[in-house]
Amino acid sequence: MNGMEPTTELEILAAPILEELPWAAFSACRDADPELFFGGTKEQTEKALAICRSCAVRRECLDHALEVRERFGIWGGMTESERRKLLRQIVA
Numbered sequence: 001m002n003g004m005e006p007t008t009e010l011e012i013l014a015a016p017i018l019e020e021l022p023w024a025a026f027s028a029c030r031d032a033d034p035e036l037f038f039g040g041t042k043e044q045t046e047k048a049l050a051i052c053r054s055c056a057v058r059r060e061c062l063d064h065a066l067e068v069r070e071r072f073g074i075w076g077g078m079t080e081s082e083r084r085k086l087l088r089q090i091v092a
């Protein structure tokens with residue numbers, strides 16, 4: 001978004017998300033198929049992780065996912081099980 005009022009359907013739907021997570025405007029996945037990040041097949045996961053590797057806000061995304069304990073999907077270049085393992089290590 002450009003600081004103006006949202007006009008397209010996508011901008012209207014994305015507005016609340018971008019208000020809460022402003023870094024998401026710079027995400028490499030903003031135009032990607034969400035199914036890649038939540039589908040769960042090996043092929044989908046590999047494609048999603050490849051997108052994350054090129055993402056400029058990977059750290060912000062991972063911080064958010066860990067902070068709110070996102071249970072599902074790929075966030076910050078990590079799968080659900082990788083985040084669970086990391087959280088166990090951090091808490092231990």
Ligand code: SF4
Binds near residue numbers: 024057061074
């Ligand atoms: S790190 Fe991955 S899931 Fe997070 S915003 Fe970037 S591309 Fe999307």
